[in-house]
Amino acid sequence: MAAGAPAERPRPVLTPPARRRPGFLYKMAAPSGRSDRRLWAALVPAALLCLAARAAEEPSTADFDVRPGGEVHSFSRSLGDYTCTFTYSAQGGTNEQWQMNVGVSEDNLLFSCSVWRPQGKSYLFFTQFKAEVKGAKIEYAMAYSQAAVGGQSDIPLKQEEFEITETTVSHREGKFRFELSKLMIVAKTPRDEL
Numbered sequence: 001m002a003a004g005a006p007a008e009r010p011r012p013v014l015t016p017p018a019r020r021r022p023g024f025l026y027k028m029a030a031p032s033g034r035s036d037r038r039l040w041a042a043l044v045p046a047a048l049l050c051l052a053a054r055a056a057e058e059p060s061t062a063d064f065d066v067r068p069g070g071e072v073h074s075f076s077r078s079l080g081d082y083t084c085t086f087t088y089s090a091q092g093g094t095n096e097q098w099q100m101n102v103g104v105s106e107d108n109l110l111f112s113c114s115v116w117r118p119q120g121k122s123y124l125f126f127t128q129f130k131a132e133v134k135g136a137k138i139e140y141a142m143a144y145s146q147a148a149v150g151g152q153s154d155i156p157l158k159q160e161e162f163e164i165t166e167t168t169v170s171h172r173e174g175k176f177r178f179e180l181s182k183l184m185i186v187a188k189t190p191r192d193e194l
Contacts, residue, residue, distance in 0.1 A: 059103030065095040066117075068124055077102045077113075082135040084113030084185065090124040108191055111136040116182035120149035126180045130170035136187035141169040145179035154182065 064075045068090045076085040079102045086100060101114045115131060131141075143162045146155040161176045162169060169183060 059101060061099055061101045063097055063099055066090060066098045066122070066124060067095050068092050070127070072128070075100060079104055079111070080135075082111040082133065082187075082189070084111075084115075085132045085134075086115045086129070086183070087132070088129040088180075089127045091127060092125045093123050096122055096124060104189070109189055110139070111187045111189055113185045113187075114183065116144075116147045118147075118149070120152050120181065121146045122179070122181045125178045126171070126176075127178065128171050128176075129180050129183070130168055131183045131185055132168045133185055133187045134167070136189045137166045138164060138169070138185055138187045140184075140186040142184050143169060143180060144182040144184075145177075147182035 060077060060079060062075075062077055066088065067073055070089060070091055072087060072089045074085055074087040076083055077100050078084075082102070082104065084100065084102050096117055096119075098115065098117050101112075103112045104110070105112075111133065113131065113133060129143075141164045143157040144154045145157055146152060148154045157177075157179070161172055163172050167187075169185060171180075
């Protein structure tokens with residue numbers, strides 16, 4: 001080296017030699033050692049549990065019978081932190097098959113609950129009804145004397161026939177005309193209030 005010339009610096013090595021080999025990425029992506037197998041054995045069930053928990057948050061529909069006889073009956077469905085309960089008393093006819101659907105929006109801001117007779121019109125004489133949500137506050141609700149099926153349309157109850165509070169939709173004593181075929185509720189979840 002000449003006097004006054006700067007000393008040549010060695011170039012820094014950015015990756016260790018072991019990481020420059022072609023098999024390095026494969027080893028990182030698919031562990032093959034004995035302890036690595038234990039790691040995979042722990043990760044796979046954990047991933048399946050996460051998928052199952054996510055599937056539990058998917059909308060769910062359940063069938064139930066609305067039974068006449070004048071007794072008060074209830075049917076409930078829950079989804080995560082939210083519950084919808086339909087309570088009623090009906091007279092006349094025989095059991096009718098109804099459905100309840102509960103769901104949560106993708107952004108987790110809304111909880112919905114629908115209760116209806118899939119055949120459209122109920123022939124039962126409802127003496128009372130109430131749908132209640134827990135874990136959320138009602139933003140919108142509607143009750144119908146006939147549900148849309150085939151060429152038929154939804155026929156809403158008159159506003160005077162039912163009342164809506166923060167958590168319930170129910171018949172209005174003395175105003176309700178005893179016909180019910182469908183209830184719909186959309187409620188805000190507490191996450192919306194942040």
